[in-house]
Amino acid sequence: MKYRIEGNQKLEGKIFINGSKNAALAILVGAILSKNQVILHNTPNISDVRDLIEILKYIHCKVNYDGFTLMIDSSSIQYEDLRIDAIKKLRASYYFMGAFLSLFKKVQIYKPGGCNIGERPIDIHLNGFEKMNVQLLEKDKEVYLHTNHLKGNQIKLSFPSVGATINLVLAAIKAKGTTILRNVATEPEIIDFVQFLKSMGAKIDGEGTKTIIVHHTDELHGCTYTIMPDRIEAGTYLIYGAAIAKKLCICNIIPRQVRSLISIFVEMGIKMDIRENEITIYDSFPLRPVRVVTGPFPSFPTDLQQILCPLLLKAEGESYIIDTIYHKRSSHIEQLKKMNANVKVVDNCMFISKSDQLISSSVECNDLRGGAGMLLACLMTPGVSILNHTEFIERGYQNVIECLTQVGAKIEREEKI
Incomplete structure (x- = not known):
């Protein structure tokens, strides 16, 4: 399965989070x-x-x-x-x-x-x-x-x-x-x-x-x-909003469960409105670089680091992510390089620098969260990109195309024959 994505579209509206x-x-x-x-x-x-x-x-x-x-x-x-x-x-x-x-x-x-x-x-x-x-x-x-x-x-x-x-x-x-x-x-x-x-x-x-x-x-x-709402799905769409939204409201969430992500957003300078069971993200510029270290809750979750990576390409300077849980969770880095992203891996540390000129390309999903990260990269990039092996994404995200297209994304699912 693959997605055809026409990038550089601003998202606006509401996304409701599903069960965890x-x-x-x-x-x-x-x-x-x-x-x-x-x-x-x-x-x-x-x-x-x-x-x-x-x-x-x-x-x-x-x-x-x-x-x-x-x-x-x-x-x-x-x-x-x-x-x-x-x-x-x-x-x-x-x-x-x-x-x-x-x-x-x-x-x-x-x-x-x-x-x-x-x-x-x-x-x-x-x-x-x-x-x-x-x-x-x-x-x-x-x-x-x-x-x-x-x-x-x-x-x-x-x-x-x-x-x-x-x-x-x-x-x-x-x-x-x-x-x-x-x-x-x-x-x-x-x-x-x-x-x-x-x-x-x-x-x-x-x-x-x-x-x-x-x-x-x-x-x-x-x-x-x-069943409780999915805090990783919530974090995913919050990151999408921070990267490409004009105004995106993520509903049916428990804000305290994504506190570590909120702290990173504050450090980056991302504008937010936090309420009892929803968070609204606004278009923000410029963004500051951050240093992120994953760990067990309440630290920043390993499941969100691959998704955060494309957002950090917009920050003014060099960011890094160290994953202390899965040291080799970095297969998305080589795929981002295909899109002209300024990224590299040294041991278990990923370095991400501002990349203004992303290039549309045909790239791969190698795992669930890496696939969600690559989907964001494609949505950020002008032109048409092809994202392959998107069955990984649908292992963990319900109706992902429908959720995103209803708030302005342009994505089409193509079944491989």
Whole structure:
């Protein structure tokens, strides 16, 4: 799939933010811990969610999805070998490790897929499972986990991994006794995930802090729950607004969840109007360069650094971005160079200097967030650009073309034959 983009159009209007991709994927897997019906509102209609739904059907869950509300009935769930191609498509498939250990005390699964953005090992997950009385057999591309019974324990994560935090909480719900998880992730998606589990009857304390305490729960009941707005989608469109908008209002957001981005905007000199659940961005000039270092929440998120990069091409001077989470998350840099951008990478530091003469070109998406960054670069550039492999973008952004064209962008989707 590819997009044909006529750049240099000013955006004006409103964009409404959809449900959180990262929260939704964890919540969908968590829903199988209940044998009753779970109803999820504000479920984003993206390819990652649709792929995960296919895995739910494979393990005999009944699923009904209208593009916003998702119904999951796990009363007929059965153990299945998860060494299937669908597991390789998305990173979040590894949540089935924790869920299957809770349900079946075993899981045989391929290592997860997702974007190629450098090393993303699952050692923190596996080390945590081992401390809960889980035996492990690991091969190159697959993992076999089994236990006679899960035991609660005190576990300190070597790094506050979002994925490991979610996986260990899923397993701890059915572990005997109490599990205390220290140095956990504090991202808003963790809070949303835990609050969903609590709405099904799970006994969990401490979400949003560095310590989560999970008490054994025999049975979880069904519930109706509304998934939080996507702070990464919100940040993406805020950056788009800062780069190419006349006046762009991003609605249905939680401003405190994008505080690190707001701080960068203030430093750059970007004009904003911040209200309870929306932020309006105004055309701003000149822009000041910034120094950005990514990190776990509440630091600047790694998922936004590739998208911020094209905006920094407009700043008066040299900016840099250091990604402390994924050191090799820089495949977009070579694509930006094709458009005459003044960018370079030294180790894990990306240097971005003002680039007034971007040239329209045919460029590639190499991953989800890098693709969103390249889409912005194409929208900033006069003339017609072609953005290839845009299926990466649609893994995480719902109706991205429709959202942008309704506020003035000129984008056409072209299916490759």
